[in-house]
Amino acid sequence: MRHLPIYLFIYVYLFIAFFLGCLALELTPVTDPVISEVGGNAMLEIKPPGVLVSVIWTFSPAAIPVVSWTETNPVIGAGYENRVTLNTATGSVELRSVNLSDAGVYTFQGTTFTSGREAFNGSVTLEVYEPITNVNVKPSLAQPIANQALKLTCEVLGSQTVSSRLWLKDGQPLSTSDRITLSVDSSVVSFNPVLQSDNGEYQCKASNPVSEVTSTGYRLEVNYGPEQASITAPDSAAEGSSITFTCSAQSIPPCDYTWYFNGKETAQGSQYKIASVSNADSGSYTCVAWNSVTGRNTSAVKEFNVTESGSGSGSGCLKAEIAQIAIGTLSGIALLLCLSA
Incomplete structure (x- = not known):
């Protein structure tokens, strides 16, 4: 029976604490939620309604002690040593070097004194994120x-x-x-x-x-083609002259070109050159453009003719002049024969 007053005191204390908790002021934190990155610092800031007398912070839902203070030196909870600083004027807490496991709800309870003691409580959520690298x-x-x-x-x-x-x-x-x-x-x-x-x-x-x-x-860069292949070259050239055939097509990447003469492969590359053409070079020239990425190809055909050397209009004029000279000479001879007779 001698221990009854102690138990009674405990029960009364718990009842009063519960009653005061029910009557406590619900205090809204300055910022909620508080957002921090891994390795950064987080400020759980509150502004109590009077002069702070005591405060206790816990980490929900297991109510793990973080820090508590009652007009003496703050008591730091296990696992929070060297990571927590309590502002004894406001009850705010700075949590340093936060990690993902620190994310969650932090509850606080405390008392202030103005004309009398007044209890307050509340909670703040801490969100912790890894930064995008x-x-x-x-x-x-x-x-x-x-x-x-x-x-x-x-x-x-x-x-x-x-x-x-x-x-x-x-x-x-x-x-x-x-x-x-x-x-x-x-x-x-x-x-x-x-x-x-x-x-x-x-x-x-x-x-x-x-x-x-x-x-x-x-x-x-979208690969396409080849499209619109064409051959650039004259339709004809005199025997013995040089000639260049040029093939082009729209394509990304640039095409590979293959030349065919009368159906037989004869050269590679966008240009095909003949240093001195002959009658044997007359015929059909085909260029095939091929895109190695798209796997597509297209072609163009050019008909080419070789003319005789010196068979131009200037040669015809020269023959006419020679004929006229011959006719004039024969006329003169005939006139002399008539006069001598």
Whole structure:
């Protein structure tokens, strides 16, 4: 029975604490939630309604002691040594070198004194995020080809938390359409199909509550062709003259060219030169343009004729002049014969 007053005192104390807790002022923290990055510092700031007398901070839901103070030196909880600083004037707590396990709800209880003691309590949520360290744009094809499907993926490194992704083309927000679409989380942009008009520099800007990083530019160059092959060369040339056939086609990357004469392969390259043509060079010249990336080819044909050397209009004039001289000479001889008779 002699221990009854002690138990009674404990029960009374718990009852009073519970009663005061019910009557305590619900105090709103200055900032809620508080956001911090891994390795950073977090300020759990409150402003009590009077002169602070005591305060205790715990980490929910297990009510792990963080720090407590009652007009003496603060008592730091296990695991928080050298990481917690308590402002004994306001009851605010600075938590240093936070990590992901520090994220959660922190509750506080305390008393102030103005005209009398007044209890207060409340809570504040701490959110901790890993910062984004790098962002890369990854194409689904190393060499995109026109009129085929292509995807660009925004790869985020350093953090599992990505709040938003923004795609840029040539420094401006990417416009979407029925052909250009984004995934639900904007991590992938799909071109169905990709066209030459999509050429440009693409970037992905990723952000979370503690960081924002923009990728380096990915230069999209759509491979296509060849298209519109043509041969540049005269239709004919005099025997013994030099001639150059030039083949061209629209293509990315540039084409490989193969020449055929009357159906037989004869040369490689965009130009085919003959130093001195002969009658044997008359015929059909075909250029085949081939794109090694698209696997496509196209061709052009040129008919070429070799004329006799000196068979031009100047030669005809010379023959006429010779004929006239011969006729004049014969006329003179005839006149002399008539006079002598």
